[in-house]
Amino acid sequence: MTSLKEFMDRPDRLAPGHRMCAGCGATIAARNVLKAVKPEDHVVVTNATGCMEVSTFMYPYTAWQDSYIHNAFENASATTSGVEAAYKLMKKKGKLKEDENFKFITFGGDGGTYDIGFQSLSGAMERNCDYTYVCYDNGAYMNTGIQRSSATPMYADTTTTPVGSKSNGKPQNRKDLTNILVEHDIPYAAQTTFFKNFSDLYKKSEKAIYTKGASFLNIMTPCPRGWRYNTPEIMDICELAVETCYWPMYEVENGVFRLTYEPKKKLPVEEFLVKQGRFKHLFKPENEHLIEEFQMEVDRRWENLLKRCR
């Protein structure tokens, strides 16, 4: 087991100088996931279209220290499958050195994972291709201007579900993608975010990357532009998401559920919502029932998860 200090001491595989917004959560996720790769191993990063792709790979600048392929929203996973198959064959034919190991990691935003890239993701998972899919879930199409996605939580204000006299934001509930991926019966699936000293994120990333077969990691990455919170408070937002059970921390290894963190006292979901501008309208006196509905949905999903974990 690698210690927290070892993880921290590893050199960064994501160079500075990329053009993500100041305070972006997605790059915090990418940097720290890549720290879970052993320094002697190589990585092939595949990236679905999204914020991460447009700002880390602007010709002739690349922020990635490893091989990097960008492909469209729909086929990031399919591309990785192909690269992985080629790698296996080259290794078999002896065209690569015995001691050179490559790891395959795909990054996708929630638009490229929950919605558009879902069919290729599902296919690659079913074929049990030896790679790790990392979804950085910031809950909307942030790259194109905060349009709702199926990861957007209920009642969030986005540019395609604007709040006004006739609308209270997105009317539907969010999709629970981690559960859907668990049902693919893959060796490893987990859900995490930036929490306390990051050890949860490092451990899950290491497990995901070094598990043979397909693995899936869903990381909640707040977006200061879309969520409209005070940028420096990113860690507070993540902690509240976990403590209110909006974003439970769990992992599923070969079908066995395990909670990696259980809040001692479950906080009311308002505390998570109140910090974000996209939920501002819920705190008007006439909208109290909406928060109740939101809380009911969070409770229902949390109870379901608890049942599966025990």
Place this chain on the structure above:
Amino acid sequence: MAVDLNKLHLRAPWQDLTTGMMIHAGGTSVEFHTGEWTAVKPSIDQDKCKKCGRCHMVCPDSAIVVRVVDNARMEGPGCGKTALDRMYQVDTDHCKGCGICAYNCPFDAIEMEGM
């Protein structure tokens, strides 16, 4: 095959571009100084710093770098054997001034300057 970044400026003729617009090197973005985006920069009070590394982990721009203080073992980022060998410094060429490090420092050792 290395890339000569100086040749690939905005008005570069097409003959100078790489085939398939491939980039044959890693981490070339360090040449682009995103530090110009902000007038606010964090400064780390080395006396208050307890070397916990929180700022390094939460930085979205990999702009808090670890330097080894002991010159004899200067071999790259973060190679110090004990916590005291390390020193956290701000890479002002790339820091975008988001303020996450200052807000999250458990010892109040980071302050945003230039506000």
